[in-house]
Amino acid sequence: MALRAVPVTWPEGIVARPITPGDVQAWADLLAARELVDQGGENYEAADLLEELADPHLDTEQATIGLWSGEQMVGYAKLHPRTSVVDVDRVDAEGTVHPEWRRRGVGAALMRWTIRGAGEQHAATFPDYPGEVRASAKSTHDGTIAMLRGLGFEEARYFYDMKRELDEPVRALETPDGLRLAPFDPTIDEALRVAHNEAFRDHWAALPRDPESWKTHVTGSRSFRPEVSYVVLDGDTVAAYALGYEWAADTEATGVREVYVGQVGTRREYRGRGLARAALAKVLAEGARAGYQRASLGVDADNPTGALGLYESLGFSVHSKWITFRRAL
Known part of the structure; x- marks a missing residue:
């Protein structure tokens, strides 16, 4: 038209x-x-x-x-x-x-x-x-x-908003030999951006994040919480990661302190080794210790890496469903 x-x-x-x-x-x-x-x-x-x-x-x-x-x-x-x-x-x-x-x-x-x-x-x-x-x-x-x-407009994709209460303990998961689980540190921010772009290169409609938009929307956002954000490192290489966020307005409106896991990913050459699971489990455990009562995240229903099954295995369940519509220009 x-x-x-x-x-x-x-x-x-x-x-x-x-x-x-x-x-x-x-x-x-x-x-x-x-x-x-x-x-x-x-x-x-x-x-x-x-x-x-x-x-x-x-x-x-x-x-x-x-x-x-x-x-x-x-x-x-x-x-x-x-x-x-x-x-x-x-x-x-x-x-x-x-x-x-x-x-x-x-x-x-x-x-x-x-x-x-x-x-x-x-x-x-x-x-x-x-x-x-x-x-x-x-x-x-x-x-x-x-x-x-x-x-x-026509339906293009389906997404789930998933939640998990943090009153049940989260079992810590070991990382393979040679890799280590570490809290977010600003010195690895650029390596993390590169890892994220690589991890999502085969995801539907994903675009690489440039340094400015990464700072604006990801690790530079006022909602970013580095204390509940973890990465799996192979030397200086970020192999996997899970990043936590918190919106004060949500807590005020709901009375529930919730950590939103806004970014979870694994570089393709490291997939199949449970690294994202270990990073996410650490975010949940540390979130509970920090006083968060609930965790949430969003997932593409057709995610090619099987993320939905991963989240369900860690206790998340579908809270709501969303539809992305598209219209040709």
């Missing part, structure tokens, strides 16, 4: 403009209102959102939009920046509408803006590759799913 065939008309009373740092509290309020109704398991402080806007690759003028009714942000959308492409230029999008403003055409208008913006971003960055825009929905959110399908 040509870009000119995706018109955007905002409902009466709505003012649309790019999101600025001064908007982050209103943005956080919008997301809190969404969570009360949708129960997606995501809570944010204003500082978390300010960090998102500070991404050096994000063009906030072109890739973000906030919808306002007076002083209240009633909807938003954001396109995620990419710095490389492998096979398909996949433009990931996120957004929501305040529950009190739903069923007024706001969500459909936001998605039309998203489709148009993703097409423009694709044309400006990687036009020689096929392009698509992607959006995710919880499997129980029938209204969002129907809207996406109505706008030409």
